[in-house]
Amino acid sequence: MRAEVLKGHLDALVLAALEAEPAHGYGIIRRLRARSNDVFRLAEGTIYPTLHRLERDGLVKSRWTDASGRRRRVYRITRSGREALRVRRLEWRQFALAVEAVLA
Amino acid sequence: MTYLDRLAQELARVGVGGRARTRILAEAADHLADGDEAAFGDPGALAQLFADELATQATTRSAYFAFGALAVAGTGFAAGWLLVVQRGTADITSAAFLPLGLVAAFALIACPQIAFASGLLSLLRARRLAKLRAAPAAELSLLARRTRTALAFGAASMVAFAAYALDYHNSFSRAQVTAGTAGAAALLLPLAVAAIAARRAAAVRSAVPGDAGDMFDDVPLALPRRPWLACFALAAVLAVPLLAAGGLDEGPRNAAAEVLLVVLCFAVFGRRLGLRD
Numbered sequence: 212m213r214a215e216v217l218k219g220h221l222d223a224l225v226l227a228a229l230e231a232e233p234a235h236g237y238g239i240i241r242r243l244r245a246r247s248n249d250v251f252r253l254a255e256g257t258i259y260p261t262l263h264r265l266e267r268d269g270l271v272k273s274r275w276t277d278a279s280g281r282r283r284r285v286y287r288i289t290r291s292g293r294e295a296l297r298v299r300r301l302e303w304r305q306f307a308l309a310v311e312a313v314l315a
Numbered sequence: 316m317t318y319l320d321r322l323a324q325e326l327a328r329v330g331v332g333g334r335a336r337t338r339i340l341a342e343a344a345d346h347l348a349d350g351d352e353a354a355f356g357d358p359g360a361l362a363q364l365f366a367d368e369l370a371t372q373a374t375t376r377s378a379y380f381a382f383g384a385l386a387v388a389g390t391g392f393a394a395g396w397l398l399v400v401q402r403g404t405a406d407i408t409s410a411a412f413l414p415l416g417l418v419a420a421f422a423l424i425a426c427p428q429i430a431f432a433s434g435l436l437s438l439l440r441a442r443r444l445a446k447l448r449a450a451p452a453a454e455l456s457l458l459a460r461r462t463r464t465a466l467a468f469g470a471a472s473m474v475a476f477a478a479y480a481l482d483y484h485n486s487f488s489r490a491q492v493t494a495g496t497a498g499a500a501a502l503l504l505p506l507a508v509a510a511i512a513a514r515r516a517a518a519v520r521s522a523v524p525g526d527a528g529d530m531f532d533d534v535p536l537a538l539p540r541r542p543w544l545a546c547f548a549l550a551a552v553l554a555v556p557l558l559a560a561g562g563l564d565e566g567p568r569n570a571a572a573e574v575l576l577v578v579l580c581f582a583v584f585g586r587r588l589g590l591r592d
Contacts, residue, residue: 236342237349254356259342260364264448267372283345284338 451525
């Protein structure tokens with residue numbers, strides 16, 4: 212799928228990927244690919260500006276962790292992030308139903 | 316040159332430095348230990364993505380900070396003015412060096428008004444751009460110009476205040492002159508800190524396309540897009556209280572001077588501050 216198509220939805224997709232449990236950037240990319248059956252393929256680095264913005268907006272939090280001698284920045288969704296995700300889901304469902312109705 | 320070296324170089328090119336750059340490079344290094352460079356994306360494009368968002372955040376924040384610094388300086392300026400003139404203003408011809416006194420007196424009237432107008436325009440634009448993920452480079456550039464202008468004229472107001480107090484020292488007590496000059500010097504400090512923040516923010520370069528817009532995009536009112544009409548309307552609004560307060564003798568003179576000042580400033584700074592084409 213083209214990156215431009217994903218661009219407007221990346222915030223919600225990242226929040227959804229973090230909903231179940233925290234993850235680092237590479238882990239989020241893998242979750243997005245797995246859950247989309249490998250449809251969502253974007254330049255992997257672009258996940259980081261999104262994560263940094265979500266953190267500035269208070270929707271995710273992050274911290275450095277040390278696992279097996281390796282430093283990784285792990286992100287987790289906040290309460291505000293869960294609320295934002297709930298709203299985005301509602302908006303998406305309305306939008307998808309409307310598009311489906313028109314296209315069908 | 317490794318991928319991380321190229322990313323570091325590209326981040327430096329777009330002005331992303333300090334802790335943000337360190338964090339980005341550390342996360343990229345961790346990611347690339349698992350993934351491959353081709354999938355991570357072009358380093359130039361990635362650096363620009365970061366810069367587009369960080370420039371918006373830094374420039375709007377620096378505008379807020381500058382307005383805060385101007386508010387502190389403006390409050391101090393007003394308090395200092397009341398302190399210095401509590402025994403009445405000095406006779407304009409009593410300056411130790413008259414040309415300096417005249418320039419300082421004019422600057423005392425004009426500079427705070429320009430600083431306030433620029434700062435307010437900066438604040439209005441910052442409020443609008445803060446809602447955007449990545450604002451157009453031209454809009455951010457205009458915002459930065461407004462912020463710099465506000466800070467420069469804020470600083471000029473303080474210098475003018477100190478110069479006025481010193482040049483007309485014969486008309487004031489020693490304590491008034493000392494307090495006036497020391498206060499003006501102290502009030503330069505928040506403005507200097509805000510200027511440094513604005514300079515740092517301007518180092519981050521957005522590349523988002525789009526027009527700079529003008530004041531009608533910033534004012535939350537549906538006004539006719541006629542800049543000079545807006546200028547004369549504003550001048551009239553500012554002149555009316557001066558006309559009323561000055562009485563028959565000084566009122567018309569003060570009001571005419573204010574109208575002239577507003578129109579002159581609009582002509583000189585209009586394009587720089589995005590007030591007119």
